[in-house]
Amino acid sequence: MKKVVNLDENHKDVGRSAQEQSFTMPFIGMHKTELDTPALLIDLDKMEANIRTMAAYFSTVNAQLRPHVKTHKTPIISHKQIAAGAIGVTCAKLGEAEAVIHAGIRDVLIANQIVGAQKIARLINLAKHSEIMVAVDNAQNVQAISEAASAKDANVRMLVEVNIGMDRCGVEPGEPALELAELIRKSPNVEFAGLMGYEGHTVAKPDKAARNAAAREAIQILVDAKHYLEKRGVAVPIMSGGGTGTFNITGSIPEMTEVQAGSYVLMDATYGNVEGIGEHFERALSVLATVVSRPAPDRIIVDTGLKVLAKEFGIPQPVGVTGVEMTGLSEEHGKLLVSDETVSLNPGDKLEILPTHCCTTVNLHDRYYGIRNGIVESVWEIAARGKAQ
Amino acid sequence: MKKVVNLDENHKDVGRSAQEQSFTMPFIGMHKTELDTPALLIDLDKMEANIRTMAAYFSTVNAQLRPHVKTHKTPIISHKQIAAGAIGVTCAKLGEAEAVIHAGIRDVLIANQIVGAQKIARLINLAKHSEIMVAVDNAQNVQAISEAASAKDANVRMLVEVNIGMDRCGVEPGEPALELAELIRKSPNVEFAGLMGYEGHTVAKPDKAARNAAAREAIQILVDAKHYLEKRGVAVPIMSGGGTGTFNITGSIPEMTEVQAGSYVLMDATYGNVEGIGEHFERALSVLATVVSRPAPDRIIVDTGLKVLAKEFGIPQPVGVTGVEMTGLSEEHGKLLVSDETVSLNPGDKLEILPTHCCTTVNLHDRYYGIRNGIVESVWEIAARGKAQ
Numbered sequence: 088m089k090k091v092v093n094l095d096e097n098h099k100d101v102g103r104s105a106q107e108q109s110f111t112m113p114f115i116g117m118h119k120t121e122l123d124t125p126a127l128l129i130d131l132d133k134m135e136a137n138i139r140t141m142a143a144y145f146s147t148v149n150a151q152l153r154p155h156v157k158t159h160k161t162p163i164i165s166h167k168q169i170a171a172g173a174i175g176v177t178c179a180k181l182g183e184a185e186a187v188i189h190a191g192i193r194d195v196l197i198a199n200q201i202v203g204a205q206k207i208a209r210l211i212n213l214a215k216h217s218e219i220m221v222a223v224d225n226a227q228n229v230q231a232i233s234e235a236a237s238a239k240d241a242n243v244r245m246l247v248e249v250n251i252g253m254d255r256c257g258v259e260p261g262e263p264a265l266e267l268a269e270l271i272r273k274s275p276n277v278e279f280a281g282l283m284g285y286e287g288h289t290v291a292k293p294d295k296a297a298r299n300a301a302a303r304e305a306i307q308i309l310v311d312a313k314h315y316l317e318k319r320g321v322a323v324p325i326m327s328g329g330g331t332g333t334f335n336i337t338g339s340i341p342e343m344t345e346v347q348a349g350s351y352v353l354m355d356a357t358y359g360n361v362e363g364i365g366e367h368f369e370r371a372l373s374v375l376a377t378v379v380s381r382p383a384p385d386r387i388i389v390d391t392g393l394k395v396l397a398k399e400f401g402i403p404q405p406v407g408v409t410g411v412e413m414t415g416l417s418e419e420h421g422k423l424l425v426s427d428e429t430v431s432l433n434p435g436d437k438l439e440i441l442p443t444h445c446c447t448t449v450n451l452h453d454r455y456y457g458i459r460n461g462i463v464e465s466v467w468e469i470a471a472r473g474k475a476q
Numbered sequence: 477m478k479k480v481v482n483l484d485e486n487h488k489d490v491g492r493s494a495q496e497q498s499f500t501m502p503f504i505g506m507h508k509t510e511l512d513t514p515a516l517l518i519d520l521d522k523m524e525a526n527i528r529t530m531a532a533y534f535s536t537v538n539a540q541l542r543p544h545v546k547t548h549k550t551p552i553i554s555h556k557q558i559a560a561g562a563i564g565v566t567c568a569k570l571g572e573a574e575a576v577i578h579a580g581i582r583d584v585l586i587a588n589q590i591v592g593a594q595k596i597a598r599l600i601n602l603a604k605h606s607e608i609m610v611a612v613d614n615a616q617n618v619q620a621i622s623e624a625a626s627a628k629d630a631n632v633r634m635l636v637e638v639n640i641g642m643d644r645c646g647v648e649p650g651e652p653a654l655e656l657a658e659l660i661r662k663s664p665n666v667e668f669a670g671l672m673g674y675e676g677h678t679v680a681k682p683d684k685a686a687r688n689a690a691a692r693e694a695i696q697i698l699v700d701a702k703h704y705l706e707k708r709g710v711a712v713p714i715m716s717g718g719g720t721g722t723f724n725i726t727g728s729i730p731e732m733t734e735v736q737a738g739s740y741v742l743m744d745a746t747y748g749n750v751e752g753i754g755e756h757f758e759r760a761l762s763v764l765a766t767v768v769s770r771p772a773p774d775r776i777i778v779d780t781g782l783k784v785l786a787k788e789f790g791i792p793q794p795v796g797v798t799g800v801e802m803t804g805l806s807e808e809h810g811k812l813l814v815s816d817e818t819v820s821l822n823p824g825d826k827l828e829i830l831p832t833h834c835c836t837t838v839n840l841h842d843r844y845y846g847i848r849n850g851i852v853e854s855v856w857e858i859a860a861r862g863k864a865q
Contacts, residue, residue, distance in 0.1 A: 123594040179808045200768040205512040256769040379589040380645040395864045419568045475784045
């Protein structure tokens with residue numbers, strides 16, 4: 088049940104329930120430093136710049152952008168990406184697809200295998216409300232989806248996932264890919280839409296030349312698989328792959344039709360340090376922290392620990408402060424080493440921390456505070472937070 | 477708004493909203509392997525055994541148990557711990573304290589500094605509905621809480637946190653601890669209740685003798701601080717510290733009055749491998765996963781990645797299966813290496829994964845499925861999940 092709330096220009100508020108709106112209303116118009124912490128902030132100008140930058144790139148190449156929802160998990164951001172030119176979205180999980188389809192998005196790729204009767208039923212139900220597409224790498228899975236789609240008179244597009252060197256999911260290229268494509272072509276209510284491969288083992292190599300070489304080698308496996316199928320009479324309309332770290336490598340390969348980049352919209356310190364990527368995008372995401380203790384001149388403790396900041400890609404660091412380094416994150420605390428004892432951060436003071444992995448950090452939070460010129464402009468529920476099924 | 481639902485003996489259902497109950501009702505009575513995944517499971521017999529084991533230990537020593545909510549974040553589990561003899565609960569965050577106080581628990585320690593006007597206002601509001609106690613290590617913070625408590629005619633008990641070697645929060649022992657205690661004693665509407673120290677740098681040392689020596693050395697600092705205050709006429713009624721890894725070390729020291737252990741109730745692989753701890757408690761927590769791909773005889777991919785399983789203490793492993801080892805966790809996937817190719821795990825098959833850190837893993841999930849003899853007996857909303865403020 089939605090309620091129309093009369094908000095002025097600076098207080099935009101889109102697509103949230105009346106309950107969520109009434110909860111978040113008090114924050115609108117506050118300065119970001121007035122927010123209690125930990126709080127997840129998006130700098131809206133920076134995020135919008137990232138969307139424009141990526142859209143501009145994809146206006147110059149054959150491939151189109153199908154940005155990943157797993158990073159931001161929030162329908163309004165997907166809508167902004169589509170408004171800027173993206174052809175649809177990519178999801179990791181059915182729960183993410185449900186969130187964006189319920190918010191009106193129709194062209195959705197779930198770039199993973201959907202396995203098991205309960206999930207296949209949800210997939211088919213979504214196919215009644217969208218043009219859904221799913222990755223497959225297994226004949227029994229193709230048959231199960233085909234049977235469920237037939238029973239409900241639905242249609243599901245399928246991309247055959249090919250292992251292009253990451254050694255995660257995916258059939259091997261050549262004959263195994265061809266066999267699965269042919270099975271899809273002869274199965275009812277499913278459609279062979281093309282091939283997908285993820286060069287995930289290459290996307291975060293910081294050295295540009297090394298990343299370029301590794302990504303091209305991986306994508307060539309997918310291109311060869313396409314040629315293998317085409318020579319045997321199987322058309323391959325969609326060629327999908329790529330991530331933020333390879334958007335301008337994979338995106339520039341003429342055979343590729345879709346790129347699944349996600350992190351570019353928010354960015355983090357890890358992608359920020361990737362040569363050839365970091366300089367194109369702004370760091371739009373941060374976690375606002377409060378100093379809770381300064382027990383010694385060289386030690387500051389903040390209220391942002393592992394439950395609000397992921398650390399699998401390294402310990403996040405504060406932005407806009409010099410002379411302090413975060414040296415450890417425990418469950419509820421961050422510990423900062425002060426190298427310049429004139430740093431005047433004391434209990435109650437706030438600082439912003441730049442995540443090292445935006446996707447897993449976002450998944451720890453319930454909402455974003457959208458900030459423009461320092462002021463809270465919007466509060467967005469992270470609709471697919473925790474939707475791991 | 478709650479609704480009374482008529483559930484038979486096997487379908488116990490306590491303390492949840494009508495909305496949550498209607499959502500979870502369909503799961504009650506299912507076999508755990510029928511649950512869709514990822515799903516967080518508690519083996520109820522094992523959890524109850526852990527509660528009994530810990531209660532039995534604390535019936536033999538001077539210290540009492542004040543179990544930590546940060547592990548399970550779920551009021552019904554706190555109530556079970558209190559019913560077994562715990563004197564109250566420990567919380568990491570105000571949001572956790574709100575969750576348990578709203579569920580009727582009154583004796584609550586927030587074992588961290590509560591800093592900033594918004595949080596202090598919430599603390600004082602809770603003091604109107606509970607006997608709250610909070611850790612402090614800073615004079616300005618004591619004064620701010622005292623002023624806010626005075627303005628609302630509330631009372632807040634305070635433990636002076638002492639740094640006992642972890643070098644996180646806490647004043648130094650001796651004169652700084654005495655000064656802060658004396659400030660509390662002369663400030664209105666706050667009460668000096670005692671000292672707290674956390675030997676967090678010792679709790680996970682796997683070697684029993686090394687852990688014992690390190691924990692005793694740390695706690696001795698707290699005991700010395702107590703004597704320092706008492707010699708100067710300041711009584712120290714409460715001495716609080718300890719964790720699961722030191723429950724039977726810190727808990728056995730006669731000067732200690734309270735132990736804050738949390739993980740013991742659910743356990744994980746890390747504490748399970750701590751000598752002198754692991755053998756006392758059952759591994760009650762697991763994450764149910766589905767095999768989504770078996771692209772090669774030696775490789776299995778499951779649907780449990782970093783968004784449902786924490787890995788800061790190591791990569792979690794499957795339980796009850798031999799010949800497979802989880803070698804990596806990416807955002808949405810777990811990769812298992814199969815050393816015995818006769819392992820017959822294929823897409824759609826399910827397996828249970830034992831977390832390596834129960835506290836941060838629980839915080840990734842919205843609910844527990846409570847399992848007894850393989851059957852879903854209860855579905856518990858993790859009320860303080862994500863309550864990081």
